[in-house]
Amino acid sequence: MSCNSDDDDIPQLSIETFAVLQEFYKEQEERELMRKNVDSDTNIQENWQLSQFWYDHETIEKLTSIILKSVGHQGKIALISCPSIYPMLASKIGENGEVEIYEYDRRFSIYGNNFKFYDYNKPLEVPENRTSYYDLVIADPPFLSEECLSKTADTIKCIARNKIILCTGAVMAPIAEKLLNLKKTDFEPRHKNNLANEFGCFTNFDINVM
Template identity: 30%
Template sequence: MSSSMVEDDTDDELQLSSAALEALNSFLVEKDERQKRFEDLKATLEKEYEERQKIITMEDFEEDWQQSQFWYDSATAEMLAEEILDGAIEGTLVGIVSAPSVFVKIQELKAAERIPDSIKVRLLEFDKRFDLFPEFIHYDFQYPLRLPSELKGKFDRILIDPPFLSNDCQTKSALTARWLMKPWVAPTRAASTSHDSDGRDTAEQSPTRIIICTGQVVKELVEKLFRQAGVRATTLEIRHSKGLSNEFLCYSSFESKRIKWEG
């Protein structure tokens, strides 16, 4: 073998080593860039998550009395939230209709991990300020069935506060509740061993619950509209953050430690 051939082989080895080193350096640079992009993305997502986790309270929403907006005080909103959710199980679908102060309280309770995220809650509300919540569904009682068709017959529980005391508003609100809910069954009957359309034992499901918060003046009408669901006036006191001159009642389809039907 000639010395020139040995030199050529040595040169080739040196050239390959340089190429390999260059490739390695390029790989390391790309790796560092990818890591930086990941860290930037992580920081952005963490910031967005922190922003989403900021607690929104009803103090962020001024009442509009022209829309008949009267927020419950914090204690009442929390009590109603706990009652409508008590006994709910994974997959339970709860509708909060025209009662945003209860919905916002539920979000507070979820943020505090006092309510599991597996319980699904939707807010049906006319005021579009609340569309900042992904659970918001625009609702106008004047058009009681103008709602997404996929919601029909899907809700296990409903809490509703008809915005006006007129017979028209009360009747249309009841029509909305009936359309949204699964068959109206009083909780005492929901523990039977019958099966629903999905073949599940109803005893394993959270019972149907209905709460209506509205004036005493429409008591006879409310109990008539919701009679099939076993709704009756209760002795539970409902308080509003800025007071309310009308006598206000809580009507429900069930009793609990705090909710008792009128004698």
């Protein structure tokens, strides 16, 4: 008579396979949590002391459309100092796409690993594995000054692989061209709370074909 019980016939997972499954389920849970955070109305208000001015809905829709048509739903995208785009863009990106926020305001850490603390005064303090990583970088420097744009440009040049979108005051056009070779487009971003300054959208690619 065999001493083996019926349980011996049940297939057993190897330690390696079990570890892979655990990692898979962990990633699924994190992705689901991320989607819940995106889908929920977190209602993070502008902090004017941080020079935060959120885009209006139409501008967010337009920028999201430009970005996705430009790099596709599997693209790698970085948002520098423009977090109000994130919820809509993250909800529409594909399963293999990436949208990451570079932001000084730690309230946006609700987005987990997709949040990267960013201080424009330390422009090259970015993760080493993000050098020349993103298919598209979109930035909206918090202050209308050559210093702020220059430091933000250093970050952009460090992490961007290809396409760049810059949203900033129209008066910054000469500096945007000098630092990043960006041209002003016909699209004018608008904000929930109207700003007195004329705003512009600058790129290194043609958004009119988007």
